[in-house]
Amino acid sequence: MPPETIAIAADHAGFELKELLKAELVRLGFQSLDLGTNGPESVDYPDFADKLAAALKEGRAARGVLICGTGIGISIAANRHRHVRAAVCHDGTSARLARQHNNANVLALGARLLGPEVAKDCLETFLATAFEGGERHTRRVGKLS
Template identity: 45%
Template sequence: MLAIACDHGGYGLKQEILGYLDAHNIAYKDFGCDSTEAVDYPEYGRRAAMAVANGECDKGIIICGTGIGISITANKVPGIRCALCHDCFSAAATREHNDANMLALGARVIGAGHALKVVETFLNTPFSNDERHIRRIELIEK
């Protein structure tokens, strides 16, 4: 199960991603928001991050205008490794090396078509399980 959330600035991109998830039969839980009416991104980013941290969801995708604020919010939740990515290389690297469990996107930074490629890369790239990466993740968690 995938957690997904956004603020008003990320609402349109979230709708595009939901269409992708539906088309690929990927189960998700939508933590809002539900319109372009102004809201506070920390509320929505935290909800999705908590669902990933407590095991309700395996991974998460969060979106705001830049992706910065909502990723900072998610990373405040213990157990979350959220990466802000706007390219496929970074999305693959953060899964392979950091075992990132959340992806942040900036709707005002990336176009929908490219964002869907980044999402696909993030969701389909496995963690490498390399000893050095495991050690580094353990150091992050400390």
């Protein structure tokens, strides 16, 4: 079975962290679908949230990672798409709970707020954690979309 593809995108503030996390995805056994940006020049984060949302909708990836300066703006842009459940995470606990309780399919990170090791921990935890399901969480997640 081929490795799962994870879409990843960032604005200029998240470019360096995106590059680091692409390598981490490979180390963890995933394939990355890099949707840009491709350098530190200023760009608009909603454009990259839209690219990632389209990749999920088209089935090119089932999950994704978005990065901007704080993770907030790019997650707001991504969550405008009904099939996206993007969660801004700041540590392994928030990444784990985003998956277990909210069935988040997109991890949003703030490159200006997290160091590389914390970001890698968030990524690994997010990808390794399954949705708990159950009546309570499933009902609530159903109301999100």
